[in-house]
Amino acid sequence: MITCSAPGKVYLFGEHAVVYGEPAICCAVDIRTRVSVAPADSITISSSLGTTDIDFKTHPYVSAVVERFQDISSLEGVSISIESEIPVGSGLGSSAAVTIATIKALDALLGTGLELDDIARMGHEVEQRIQGAASQTDTYVCTMGGVVMIPQRKGLDLLDCAIVIGNTNIFSSTKELVANVAELNDKFPDVIGPVLSSIGMMSATGEVLVNAKDYVSVGKLMNINQGLLDAIGVGCSELSSFTYAARNSGAYGAKITGAGGGGCMVAIAPHECVSEVAAAIASAGGEVVVTKATDIGVRVE
Ligand code: MEV
Structure with a gap:
């Protein structure tokens, strides 16, 4: 086998x-x-x-x-x-x-x-x-x-901090959410276009910060990214409540991960704050997964 x-x-x-x-x-x-x-x-x-x-x-x-x-x-x-x-x-x-x-x-x-x-x-x-x-x-x-x-x-360099995921267990369709953003972009191109390029700028800025292991700044940028994801309509109240719970309990930053509208949020946190962040997301109603970055892709076990 x-x-x-x-x-x-x-x-x-x-x-x-x-x-x-x-x-x-x-x-x-x-x-x-x-x-x-x-x-x-x-x-x-x-x-x-x-x-x-x-x-x-x-x-x-x-x-x-x-x-x-x-x-x-x-x-x-x-x-x-x-x-x-x-x-x-x-x-x-x-x-x-x-x-x-x-x-x-x-x-x-x-x-x-x-x-x-x-x-x-x-x-x-x-x-x-x-x-x-x-x-x-x-x-x-x-x-x-x-x-x-x-x-x-x-x-980029591997993240050396904790990663805490909060699952809303709310099903969301990536296809539908991507279509909703496209519709918003068609309707308000001058407004949504700059939001999308601003998110792109965060990745460019984030690259330097990740490699510098400046997780305080990476977290701040993730929080800004979350605001812009909300702005393009892919948030939901559960995701907002989990991200605030994580931030208020010591996470560097927290945001939706993936298509949004349900699904999961992700927080990065100092190792010493993991249990507080996990407990805060859980008491806001999230199913919590505490994990870390890995440089091990597919492998034979
Ligand atoms: C979904 O996990 C991520 C999206 O950017 C869609 C995609 O990249 O295919 C929303």
């Missing part, structure tokens, strides 16, 4: 603006999806959702990966089992992690010799097939790990 894992990710800066070509900074986080594969006579895919054959309703991403390997190798049977610490559909890159970990595991089992760039590319194609459209951000960051400036794919 071979087990591979891949990390989730958060946006420090730049979601939504990245859709308009502005830079963003993403950070792989140390919550992982593990995929184990073993030779078998037929195809079985097992997860907390059940055990299936190729099944695009229950296991769409893994099914699409299996079909890719049927095209490029002699794969006939395999037993695949999935375990994940990444909450599904919350903007933390769960679909990219399961896709990338499955590709790496099948590559190791079948000896197809894929390089990391090939894995990221195949992962992106699989996400596009399943979602209709997908940015390359999640699959790239989860393959490579680390803190990455997008679209340049430039690696």
Whole structure:
């Protein structure tokens, strides 16, 4: 049996603006999806959702990966089992992690010799097939790990502070939120355009601050980014209340991560404040994940 894992990710800066070509900074986080594969006579895919054959309703991403390997190798049977610490559909890159970990595991089992760039590319194609459209951000960051400036794919220094995530457990559709921002931008281009370029400027400024390990300033910029995400209509009262709770209990800064409208927020905090920040988000109603940045992308366990 071979087990591979891949990390989730958060946006420090730049979601939504990245859709308009502005830079963003993403950070792989140390919550992982593990995929184990073993030779078998037929195809079985097992997860907390059940055990299936190729099944695009229950296991769409893994099914699409299996079909890719049927095209490029002699794969006939395999037993695949999935375990994940990444909450599904919350903007933390769960679909990219399961896709990338499955590709790496099948590559190791079948000896197809894929390089990391090939894995990221195949992962992106699989996400596009399943979602209709997908940015390359999640699959790239989860393959490579680390803190990455997008679209340049430039690696920054690893964050040396705590990362606290608050999940609203409110479903939000990335497609719908991206469409809402586009509508706002069409209606008020002179207002929304500068907001989006200002978010892009935060990523450019943030790059220097992350590398200088100036987390007080990174946090201040994240707070400003949060204000601008609210301004383009992707906030919600739960996300606001969690971000204020985090800031008031010692976080350097806090903001939405991902599409917003529900999903998750992320706070960065000094190591010594983690329990206060986590408790504050939890008492505001959030499901809390305490984690850290990781430079370990997809790997064989
Ligand atoms: C969603 O996780 C991030 C967005 O910027 C959309 C995208 O980049 O594809 C909102």
